[in-house]
Amino acid sequence: MKLLIADDHALFRDGLCLQLEKTVPQAVILQAANFSQAIKIIENTPDIDLIMIDLDMPDMKWEEGLKEIRRLSPQSRIAIISASEDGRNIKKALEAGISGYISKRSETKVLLSALKLILDGGTYLPPSLLEQSHAAETVGGRRSAGNSLTPRQSEVLGYVAEGLSNKQIAYKMGVSEATVKLHINALLRAVGATNRTQAVIIAQKIGLI
Numbered sequence: 335m336k337l338l339i340a341d342d343h344a345l346f347r348d349g350l351c352l353q354l355e356k357t358v359p360q361a362v363i364l365q366a367a368n369f370s371q372a373i374k375i376i377e378n379t380p381d382i383d384l385i386m387i388d389l390d391m392p393d394m395k396w397e398e399g400l401k402e403i404r405r406l407s408p409q410s411r412i413a414i415i416s417a418s419e420d421g422r423n424i425k426k427a428l429e430a431g432i433s434g435y436i437s438k439r440s441e442t443k444v445l446l447s448a449l450k451l452i453l454d455g456g457t458y459l460p461p462s463l464l465e466q467s468h469a470a471e472t473v474g475g476r477r478s479a480g481n482s483l484t485p486r487q488s489e490v491l492g493y494v495a496e497g498l499s500n501k502q503i504a505y506k507m508g509v510s511e512a513t514v515k516l517h518i519n520a521l522l523r524a525v526g527a528t529n530r531t532q533a534v535i536i537a538q539k540i541g542l543i
Contacts, residue, residue: 335361340372341388369399434458451516490517
């Protein structure tokens with residue numbers, strides 16, 4: 335597994351690198367101080383699994399840098415790790431195809447759990463954006479979720495419908511309970527539910543299960 339951290343603050347890069355080495359000991363971790371360096375690394379290393387980028391790097395506009403990275407490495411999952419929580423930037427980044435947006439203000443445990451979720455095929459969004467989008471478009475009073483569930487969320491939904499606990503789901507999926515909780519939270523938001531039981535009922539009504 336190959337990971338790339340692109341951030342213009344060396345202390346942050348080194349700190350995240352140390353945490354990732356503990357969490358994913360088998361990973362090869364690469365570092366870049368700006369978009370230009372990240373792009374050169376990606377050109378020479380096309381098989382990077384996860385690219386972690388700070389939006390605020392001085393050498394180019396983040397929209398241009400992210401677009402070029404997506405072009406060069408379309409198969410890589412991309413996580414934005416930024417101090418900015420501007421909803422407009424978050425939405426622009428999501429439209430560009432990122433797999434997660436993580437605030438630098440997050441606790442280390444939350445940040446690492448979010449990265450695990452992204453590597454596991456899920457999508458992580460900051461609570462601030464989720465609160466803003468809670469009243470998004472609805473279908474019969476519920477948000478349309480048919481096309482928004484990831485394969486992992488659909489898998490979790492099936493286990494929840496069977497009545498399995500988080501611990502049992504984690505065992506079946508081969509992931510941590512923290513990752514399962516993140517999947518379930520994303521699932522609840524996707525279907526517009528407030529708890530597991532309600533999620534199953536809504537999913538049945540809209541034909542997800």
